[in-house]
Protein backbone atom coordinates (compact mmCIF):
# COMPACT_ATOMS: atom_id res chain seq x y z
CA UNK A 1 0.00 0.00 0.00
CA UNK A 2 1.30 3.48 -0.77
CA UNK A 3 1.07 6.33 1.79
CA UNK A 4 -2.53 6.97 0.81
CA UNK A 5 -3.45 3.34 1.54
CA UNK A 6 -4.35 2.75 -2.12
CA UNK A 7 -3.16 -0.56 -3.61
CA UNK A 8 -0.87 0.02 -6.64
CA UNK A 9 -2.38 -0.91 -10.00
CA UNK A 10 -1.05 -4.05 -11.67
CA UNK A 11 0.95 -2.06 -14.23
CA UNK A 12 2.43 0.12 -11.48
CA UNK A 13 3.47 -3.00 -9.56
CA UNK A 14 5.12 -4.47 -12.68
CA UNK A 15 6.98 -1.19 -13.36
CA UNK A 16 8.29 -1.34 -9.78
CA UNK A 17 9.08 -5.07 -9.75
CA UNK A 18 10.89 -4.93 -13.12
CA UNK A 19 12.37 -1.42 -12.74
CA UNK A 20 15.88 -2.50 -13.82
CA UNK A 21 14.62 -4.13 -17.02
CA UNK A 22 12.37 -1.12 -17.66
CA UNK A 23 15.34 1.23 -17.18
CA UNK A 24 17.45 -0.79 -19.65
CA UNK A 25 14.67 -0.27 -22.21
CA UNK A 26 14.02 3.43 -21.51
CA UNK A 27 17.52 4.72 -20.69
CA UNK A 28 19.39 2.78 -23.39
CA UNK A 29 22.87 4.06 -24.39
CA UNK A 30 21.47 4.91 -27.83
CA UNK A 31 18.74 7.23 -26.61
CA UNK A 32 20.95 8.59 -23.82
CA UNK A 33 23.54 9.46 -26.49
CA UNK A 34 20.84 11.48 -28.28
CA UNK A 35 20.08 13.34 -25.05
CA UNK A 36 23.74 14.11 -24.33
CA UNK A 37 24.45 15.14 -27.92
CA UNK A 38 27.04 12.42 -28.62
CA UNK A 39 24.86 10.22 -30.84
CA UNK A 40 26.56 8.72 -33.88
CA UNK A 41 24.42 9.91 -36.81
CA UNK A 42 25.08 6.61 -38.61
CA UNK A 43 23.39 4.88 -35.64
CA UNK A 44 20.46 7.30 -35.83
CA UNK A 45 20.03 6.67 -39.56
CA UNK A 46 20.16 2.89 -38.98
CA UNK A 47 17.50 3.23 -36.27
CA UNK A 48 15.34 5.39 -38.59
CA UNK A 49 15.29 2.83 -41.39
CA UNK A 50 14.66 -0.08 -39.03
CA UNK A 51 11.89 1.73 -37.17
CA UNK A 52 10.11 2.50 -40.45
CA UNK A 53 10.02 -1.24 -41.09
CA UNK A 54 8.82 -1.84 -37.51
CA UNK A 55 5.94 0.63 -37.89
CA UNK A 56 4.83 -1.05 -41.11
CA UNK A 57 4.34 -4.25 -39.04
CA UNK A 58 2.90 -2.27 -36.14
CA UNK A 59 -0.08 -1.32 -38.34
CA UNK A 60 -1.16 -4.98 -38.62
CA UNK A 61 -0.49 -5.52 -34.89
CA UNK A 62 -2.73 -2.59 -33.98
CA UNK A 63 -5.42 -3.90 -36.32
CA UNK A 64 -5.25 -7.20 -34.38
CA UNK A 65 -5.62 -5.35 -31.08
CA UNK A 66 -8.60 -3.41 -32.49
CA UNK A 67 -10.28 -6.60 -33.71
CA UNK A 68 -9.89 -8.26 -30.29
CA UNK A 69 -11.27 -5.09 -28.69
CA UNK A 70 -14.33 -4.97 -30.96
CA UNK A 71 -15.11 -8.60 -30.14
CA UNK A 72 -15.26 -8.07 -26.42
CA UNK A 73 -14.66 -4.68 -25.02
CA UNK A 74 -16.15 -1.28 -24.40
CA UNK A 75 -16.59 1.16 -27.28
CA UNK A 76 -14.45 3.78 -25.49
CA UNK A 77 -11.46 1.41 -25.78
CA UNK A 78 -12.18 1.01 -29.49
CA UNK A 79 -12.06 4.76 -30.10
CA UNK A 80 -8.71 5.11 -28.30
CA UNK A 81 -7.15 2.18 -30.17
CA UNK A 82 -8.61 3.42 -33.48
CA UNK A 83 -6.99 6.81 -32.81
CA UNK A 84 -3.63 5.10 -32.43
CA UNK A 85 -4.14 3.16 -35.66
CA UNK A 86 -5.17 6.29 -37.56
CA UNK A 87 -2.07 8.16 -36.35
CA UNK A 88 0.16 5.57 -38.04
CA UNK A 89 -0.76 6.93 -41.45
CA UNK A 90 0.79 10.27 -40.53
CA UNK A 91 3.68 8.43 -38.83
CA UNK A 92 4.62 6.56 -42.01
CA UNK A 93 4.58 9.87 -43.92
CA UNK A 94 6.80 11.39 -41.25
CA UNK A 95 9.31 8.53 -41.65
CA UNK A 96 9.47 9.10 -45.42
CA UNK A 97 10.10 12.84 -44.98
CA UNK A 98 12.69 12.26 -42.24
CA UNK A 99 14.43 9.58 -44.33
CA UNK A 100 14.66 12.01 -47.26
CA UNK A 101 16.15 14.63 -44.91
CA UNK A 102 18.88 12.16 -43.87
CA UNK A 103 19.30 10.53 -47.32
CA UNK A 104 18.18 7.17 -45.95
CA UNK A 105 16.86 4.99 -48.81
CA UNK A 106 13.91 3.24 -47.15
CA UNK A 107 13.38 1.01 -50.18
CA UNK A 108 16.89 -0.34 -49.69
CA UNK A 109 16.49 -1.11 -45.96
CA UNK A 110 16.12 -4.75 -44.92
CA UNK A 111 15.14 -5.76 -41.40
CA UNK A 112 18.04 -6.72 -39.10
CA UNK A 113 17.63 -9.77 -36.87
CA UNK A 114 16.36 -7.92 -33.78
CA UNK A 115 13.72 -6.24 -35.94
CA UNK A 116 12.70 -9.54 -37.53
CA UNK A 117 12.34 -11.05 -34.04
CA UNK A 118 10.19 -8.13 -32.88
CA UNK A 119 8.06 -8.27 -36.05
CA UNK A 120 7.47 -12.02 -35.56
CA UNK A 121 6.31 -11.26 -32.02
CA UNK A 122 3.87 -8.64 -33.32
CA UNK A 123 2.59 -11.03 -36.01
CA UNK A 124 1.74 -13.62 -33.33
CA UNK A 125 -1.05 -11.35 -32.08
CA UNK A 126 -3.07 -12.22 -35.15
CA UNK A 127 -3.80 -15.51 -33.39
CA UNK A 128 -7.36 -15.47 -31.97
CA UNK A 129 -6.09 -17.38 -28.91
CA UNK A 130 -4.19 -14.33 -27.65
CA UNK A 131 -6.56 -12.42 -25.38
CA UNK A 132 -7.48 -8.75 -25.62
CA UNK A 133 -5.97 -8.28 -22.14
CA UNK A 134 -2.55 -9.52 -23.32
CA UNK A 135 -2.85 -7.52 -26.54
CA UNK A 136 -3.73 -4.18 -24.89
CA UNK A 137 -0.99 -4.71 -22.28
CA UNK A 138 1.50 -5.21 -25.11
CA UNK A 139 0.28 -2.12 -26.99
CA UNK A 140 0.53 -0.01 -23.79
CA UNK A 141 4.12 -0.99 -22.94
CA UNK A 142 5.37 -0.71 -26.54
CA UNK A 143 4.15 2.90 -26.69
CA UNK A 144 5.27 3.72 -23.14
CA UNK A 145 8.89 2.62 -23.74
CA UNK A 146 9.18 5.06 -26.65
CA UNK A 147 7.37 7.85 -24.81
CA UNK A 148 9.62 7.54 -21.76
CA UNK A 149 12.82 7.11 -23.82
CA UNK A 150 12.26 10.18 -26.00
CA UNK A 151 10.74 12.35 -23.25
CA UNK A 152 14.12 11.99 -21.52
CA UNK A 153 15.77 13.47 -24.65
CA UNK A 154 13.70 16.68 -24.45
CA UNK A 155 13.70 17.11 -20.68
CA UNK A 156 15.41 20.06 -18.97
CA UNK A 157 19.19 20.00 -19.42
CA UNK A 158 19.20 17.97 -22.63
CA UNK A 159 21.91 18.48 -25.26
CA UNK A 160 19.91 16.79 -28.00
CA UNK A 161 21.09 17.98 -31.43
CA UNK A 162 18.49 20.45 -32.79
CA UNK A 163 18.08 18.36 -35.97
CA UNK A 164 16.89 15.40 -33.85
CA UNK A 165 14.41 17.33 -31.66
CA UNK A 166 11.54 16.65 -34.08
CA UNK A 167 12.03 12.90 -33.69
CA UNK A 168 12.20 13.15 -29.89
CA UNK A 169 9.14 15.40 -29.66
CA UNK A 170 7.15 12.99 -31.84
CA UNK A 171 7.14 10.34 -29.11
CA UNK A 172 8.30 12.38 -26.12
CA UNK A 173 5.47 14.94 -26.14
CA UNK A 174 3.05 15.45 -23.21
CA UNK A 175 0.20 14.64 -25.62
CA UNK A 176 1.68 11.22 -26.40
CA UNK A 177 2.24 10.71 -22.67
CA UNK A 178 -1.47 11.33 -22.10
CA UNK A 179 -2.26 8.78 -24.78
CA UNK A 180 0.00 6.21 -23.09
CA UNK A 181 -1.70 6.92 -19.76
CA UNK A 182 -5.09 6.27 -21.37
CA UNK A 183 -3.75 2.93 -22.61
CA UNK A 184 -2.44 2.18 -19.11
CA UNK A 185 -5.89 2.79 -17.61
CA UNK A 186 -7.49 0.43 -20.12
CA UNK A 187 -4.79 -2.15 -19.40
CA UNK A 188 -5.29 -1.98 -15.64
CA UNK A 189 -9.06 -2.25 -16.02
CA UNK A 190 -8.66 -5.38 -18.15
CA UNK A 191 -6.08 -6.91 -15.80
CA UNK A 192 -8.32 -6.29 -12.77
CA UNK A 193 -11.07 -8.34 -14.46
CA UNK A 194 -8.83 -11.04 -15.97
CA UNK A 195 -8.23 -14.60 -14.70
CA UNK A 196 -4.78 -15.22 -13.17
CA UNK A 197 -3.46 -17.13 -16.19
CA UNK A 198 -4.23 -14.14 -18.45
CA UNK A 199 -2.51 -11.80 -15.98
CA UNK A 200 0.56 -14.08 -16.01
CA UNK A 201 0.59 -14.11 -19.83
CA UNK A 202 0.25 -10.31 -19.85
CA UNK A 203 3.24 -9.92 -17.51
CA UNK A 204 5.29 -12.22 -19.74
CA UNK A 205 4.32 -10.10 -22.77
CA UNK A 206 5.30 -6.97 -20.80
CA UNK A 207 8.75 -8.44 -20.14
CA UNK A 208 9.10 -9.71 -23.71
CA UNK A 209 8.48 -6.19 -25.03
CA UNK A 210 11.14 -4.72 -22.72
CA UNK A 211 13.60 -7.37 -23.94
CA UNK A 212 12.72 -6.71 -27.60
CA UNK A 213 13.04 -2.95 -27.15
CA UNK A 214 16.54 -3.32 -25.71
CA UNK A 215 17.43 -5.50 -28.70
CA UNK A 216 15.92 -2.92 -31.05
CA UNK A 217 18.00 -0.06 -29.61
CA UNK A 218 21.09 -2.34 -29.62
CA UNK A 219 20.55 -2.79 -33.38
CA UNK A 220 21.36 0.90 -33.97
CA UNK A 221 25.02 0.24 -33.14
CA UNK A 222 26.83 -2.71 -34.82
CA UNK A 223 29.10 -3.32 -31.84
CA UNK A 224 26.14 -3.92 -29.58
CA UNK A 225 24.47 -6.22 -32.09
CA UNK A 226 27.33 -8.71 -31.80
CA UNK A 227 26.70 -9.28 -28.09
CA UNK A 228 25.51 -12.90 -27.74
CA UNK A 229 21.81 -12.90 -27.01
CA UNK A 230 21.58 -13.35 -23.26
CA UNK A 231 18.48 -15.37 -22.32
CA UNK A 232 15.56 -12.98 -22.36
CA UNK A 233 13.82 -12.34 -19.07
CA UNK A 234 10.80 -14.36 -20.20
CA UNK A 235 13.04 -17.34 -21.05
CA UNK A 236 14.48 -17.07 -17.52
CA UNK A 237 10.91 -17.16 -16.15
CA UNK A 238 9.96 -20.26 -18.15
Ligand SMILES: Cc1ncc(CO)c(N)n1
Nearest residue numbers: 051054055142143146216
Ligand atom coordinates in the same frame (compact mmCIF):
# COMPACT_ATOMS: atom_id res chain seq x y z
C1 LIG B 1 10.63 -0.42 -31.87
C2 LIG B 1 9.49 0.55 -31.60
N1 LIG B 1 8.84 0.49 -30.41
C3 LIG B 1 7.83 1.34 -30.15
C4 LIG B 1 7.45 2.29 -31.09
C5 LIG B 1 6.33 3.26 -30.78
O1 LIG B 1 5.25 3.13 -31.61
C6 LIG B 1 8.15 2.32 -32.32
N2 LIG B 1 7.86 3.23 -33.27
N3 LIG B 1 9.17 1.44 -32.54
